[in-house]
Amino acid sequence: QKEVEQNSGPLSVPEGAIASLNCTYSDRGSQSFFWYRQYSGKSPELIMSIYSNGDKEDGRFTAQLNKASQYVSLLIRDSQPSDSATYLCAVNFSGNTGKLIFGQGTTLQVKP
Amino acid sequence: ETGVTQSPTHLIKTRGQQVTLRCSSQSGHNTVSWYQQALGQGPQFIFQYYREEENGRGNFPPRFSGLQFPNYSSELNVNALELDDSALYLCASSPRLAGNEQFFGPGTRLTVL
Numbered sequence: 497q498k499e500v501e502q503n504s505g506p507l508s509v510p511e512g513a514i515a516s517l518n519c520t521y522s523d524r525g526s527q528s529f530f531w532y533r534q535y536s537g538k539s540p541e542l543i544m545s546i547y548s549n550g551d552k553e554d555g556r557f558t559a560q561l562n563k564a565s566q567y568v569s570l571l572i573r574d575s576q577p578s579d580s581a582t583y584l585c586a587v588n589f590s591g592n593t594g595k596l597i598f599g600q601g602t603t604l605q606v607k608p
Numbered sequence: 609e610t611g612v613t614q615s616p617t618h619l620i621k622t623r624g625q626q627v628t629l630r631c632s633s634q635s636g637h638n639t640v641s642w643y644q645q646a647l648g649q650g651p652q653f654i655f656q657y658y659r660e661e662e663n664g665r666g667n668f669p670p671r672f673s674g675l676q677f678p679n680y681s682s683e684l685n686v687n688a689l690e691l692d693d694s695a696l697y698l699c700a701s702s703p704r705l706a707g708n709e710q711f712f713g714p715g716t717r718l719t720v721l
Binding site: 500528530532538539540541542545584586593594595596597598599600601 | 610639641643648649650651652653656663664666696698700702708709710711712713714715
């Protein structure tokens, strides 16, 4: 059973702090990793994709991938109340389909 | 806005009925995937269509079926609706097949009574 695990939270951080969201996955052969943000009542919005080991930065967001440890994380710097949402980790496991396996999501609360 | 559209936005059906949900993919995208998202859970993969052919299916019964049309738009059909089919149904399009970024539409909220 291919799985993606996330802590459901809620993760609560003060405004301006760094929020750290973590995700582990079961298939060592996985190639593609994605972070989606989902506001309550809305659909998931792609915010980061990462394909190779290391860090990838985009504005206030940094995705980190460690394939040896089967671990991917998302850092949000200078967190804002508008970042309060559920963050979904998604993995495209090895194979020739585009099937994404999602974690259950981590709820982030940024307090003013 | 991703350019992916879905209709209808909301739908209420009764148990045993049939439903068709529609999705228009983003311009230039030839791959459409469908997901079911129950409340408080991550989306679950139903199936994917690439150039009008089914390419991969998740753990859903045959009463979940789909189509992709030459313009790459897609339909999801669910027969013999059950109460547990109540969920947000999401369509995602991507420019190619495997490993690529998928962009979600706004979803269709289905309620089965």
